[in-house]
Amino acid sequence: MRLAPSLLRPGLVHLFLARPEALLKAAPQHEAWLSREERARAQAYRQPGDSARYRATRALVRGVLSGLTARPAGQLAFVEFPHGRPGLRPAPQGLDFNASRSHGLLALVVTCEASCGVDVEDVTRKVDVLGVARAFAPEEKAWLEGQGAEDARQNFFRLWTLKEATLKALGSGLTLGLRAAAFRLVAGETPRVRFGPALQEAPSDWAFTQLAPDSGHVVAVAVRRACPVDFVVHDDTETRAAVAEAA
Numbered sequence: 001m002r003l004a005p006s007l008l009r010p011g012l013v014h015l016f017l018a019r020p021e022a023l024l025k026a027a028p029q030h031e032a033w034l035s036r037e038e039r040a041r042a043q044a045y046r047q048p049g050d051s052a053r054y055r056a057t058r059a060l061v062r063g064v065l066s067g068l069t070a071r072p073a074g075q076l077a078f079v080e081f082p083h084g085r086p087g088l089r090p091a092p093q094g095l096d097f098n099a100s101r102s103h104g105l106l107a108l109v110v111t112c113e114a115s116c117g118v119d120v121e122d123v124t125r126k127v128d129v130l131g132v133a134r135a136f137a138p139e140e141k142a143w144l145e146g147q148g149a150e151d152a153r154q155n156f157f158r159l160w161t162l163k164e165a166t167l168k169a170l171g172s173g174l175t176l177g178l179r180a181a182a183f184r185l186v187a188g189e190t191p192r193v194r195f196g197p198a199l200q201e202a203p204s205d206w207a208f209t210q211l212a213p214d215s216g217h218v219v220a221v222a223v224r225r226a227c228p229v230d231f232v233v234h235d236d237t238e239t240r241a242a243v244a245e246a247a
Contacts, residue, residue, distance in 0.1 A: 012230055012232060013114070014109065015107065015221055015234065016064055023243060026243060033058070033062045033063075034074075041054065057106055062074070083175060085098070098118050102217060114223050115169045130145060136159065137179045162208060162220045201224075208221065208223070
C-alpha cells in the first residue's frame with residue numbers, strides 16, 4: 001500500500017499496527033530519519049530492547065506521516081505539547097496522530113479533523129489488576145471483582161487501554177485520573193463511556209474501537225469527532241510495506 005495525502009479526510013481513522021523488530025528490518029533507512037534529539041533519547045535507554053522499540057516507534061511515525069503528508073521522513077519536525085503528547089510542526093490542516101508501544105507491538109492512529117488517542121498493552125505482563133482497579137470508577141471496579149481471575153485480567157486491560165486512549169485524545173494523559181472516563185463493556189457492542197462531570201464531554205461526540213491482534217495484546221482507539229467515522233486497520237504486513245516505501 002502506498003500512502004498519500006488523499007487518505008487524510010474527515011470520517012476516516014487509520015490505525016497502523018507493526019511488530020518492532022520486523023519494522024526496523026523492513027526500513028533500515030530509518031536511522032537517517034531520526035533527529036539529533038531522537039538519537040540521543042534512543043541511546044539513553046539502558047536496555048537494548050527499550051531502545052529498539054523507541055526507534056521502531058519513531059520509524060513508524062515518521063514513515064507513515066511522510067506518506068500521508070508527502071514530506072520526506074527525515075525532514076518532519078515535531079513539537080511536544082503538555083503531558084508529553086507530540087505534534088507535527090507545521091501540521092496539515094486538521095491532522096492529528098498518536099502512537100503507543102508495548103514489548104511486541106506498536107500502534108499509530110492518524111485522523112483528520114478529529115482528536116485521537118491509542119493505547120496498546122501486553123496482556124501477559126504481571127499486574128495486580130484488582131489492586132490497580134481501586135482507582136477505576138466504582139462500577140468498573142465492581143464489574144471486575146465479580147469475575148474469575150482470567151476474565152478479570154483480560155477485561156482489566158480492555159478498560160485500561162480505553163482509558164489511556166481517551167485521556168491521550170483529550171491531551172491530558174493520566175493527570176485527570178482513571179475515573180475521568182468510565183466504560184461499560186458488553187460482548188458484541190462498541191464500548192460505552194460515561195465522563196465525569198468535570199470534563200463536560202458528551203459521549204455522543206466520541207467513537208471507540210478495540211481489537212486483539214493476537215493473544216498477547218489488546219489495542220484501543222478513542223476519537224473525539226464531529227461526524228461519524230470509519231476505522232481502517234492496517235496490519236503489520238501492510239504497515240511495514242508502507243514505511244519501507246517512505247523517502
